[in-house]
Amino acid sequence: MIRTKYKAVVIGGSAGSFSVVSKLLSQLREDFPLPVIICLHRLKHVRSGLVESIRLKSKLDVIEPNDKEPITSGKVYLAPSNYHMFIEYDGTFSLSTEEPVNHSRPAIDHTLSSAAYVYRNKLIGIVLTGANKDGAKGMKDIAEKKGITIIQDPKTCEMDTMPKSVARLIEPDMILSPDEIADYLNHLS
Template sequence: MKGQYKAVVIGGSAGSFSVVSRLLSKLDSNFPLPIILSLHRLKHVRSGLVEGISLKSNLKVIEPNDKEKIVAGNVYLAPSNYHMFIEHDGTFSLSTEEPLNHSRPSIDHTLSSAAFFFRAKLVGILLTGANKDGAKGMKDIADKKGYTIVQDPSTCDIDTMPKNALRIMKPNKVSSPDEILSFLNNLA
């Protein structure tokens, strides 16, 4: 499995901060892949989430700028009130287009664009959350032969997001946060 993947993309909403914090606190500081996070966040609060995640993370956490190149070993968090896309040249594109699924950033936009860029070299993970955002993005990752993991709904604070994904696609794994962490550590 080592060397098979080029990036990890993670989407989450309600309850996902604690899961993401735990994952990043337990990953090796030499984790070899970029991790791209699209988490629902309050649009009027510009800072705090990066700092909160950074305090727990063994990896550098960045809110990328428009046209910033994706670099292995960094964690990229979609900025507040911006959609975050991955472009065909491996850079980020930020947009203030209308919210999708009542959200900006939209998890679907990030996951789908990552699927089209990384294709079979992508690991997509969908965590706990309260709406259907992320389901289409996970299906796009699966359709492009990426590896898909959906958090086990029984381990979620709010299971709506994983259940919506499970309705439209069959992931490679349905896993608890600890199982997700074990999978990621095996990539290192």
């Protein structure tokens, strides 16, 4: 098993990110030791299909967490449709139906920001392709807590607004293609 100082990976994405997440999860090692927490903009009235499709590509177990569900290493957690997903200090998820943020529920900023406050410098934050600025504030919070910040190389994005919004707010630690992101995660030590 990989030994690493990090405690979690948190990923946000929107337009075009489903294929990137699927590819990334298909490339992650079976013994990847960290929880992978994913918040994607989703259609609020479509409750099934996405997690099942991602599950087909992933070597790791993929689930939509319930409220107060404990976060476990080596699992992939996908924010449920139409719920904000927060990470709590006690190592559990908190789901909320508060108003949309950046026209979205789940809001990537909520997930990234709450992860930043819990995991601090032991967090890896990644923002993928997307068509709005959701995720930029969350990545700023990760940077301020000394976590690692990675954006998808805008040249590889279907929609480059999200990673460019992050880059306007902070200087990300890395700008990587999807293959390079998978390679980086697989070689954590």
